[in-house]
Amino acid sequence: MSNREPGKFKYITNKEVRRKVDKILHDTVIMFANLGTKTSLDVGSKEEAKRLEVVMLDKIKDIDEDFYHDRLKIPRKSEKEDQAN
Numbered sequence: 368m369s370n371r372e373p374g375k376f377k378y379i380t381n382k383e384v385r386r387k388v389d390k391i392l393h394d395t396v397i398m399f400a401n402l403g404t405k406t407s408l409d410v411g412s413k414e415e416a417k418r419l420e421v422v423m424l425d426k427i428k429d430i431d432e433d434f435y436h437d438r439l440k441i442p443r444k445s446e447k448e449d450q451a452n
Contacts (some may be wrong), residue, residue, distance in 0.1 A: 377431040388427050388434060395423050
């Protein structure tokens with residue numbers, strides 16, 4: 368966990384980070400919205416869309432790890448281990 372103040376994600380305090388994260392989230396939504404449309408934005412299958420979603424969300428983790436865990440509700444490694452015990 369980072370030493371940031373509560374609610375002070377890079378997403379909130381840095382416009383460039385917000386722009387990048389918003390673009391990734393938008394592209395993810397567009398990908399799912401176009402499933403089955405047989406257009407250039409159709410990735411073909413739900414399984415492929417889910418695989419690509421993980422790749423896209425990992426990019427968000429690289430940009431703002433706190434946003435990735437706290438806002439997207441993706442558990443941190445330590446939280447996963449705590450839940451298993």
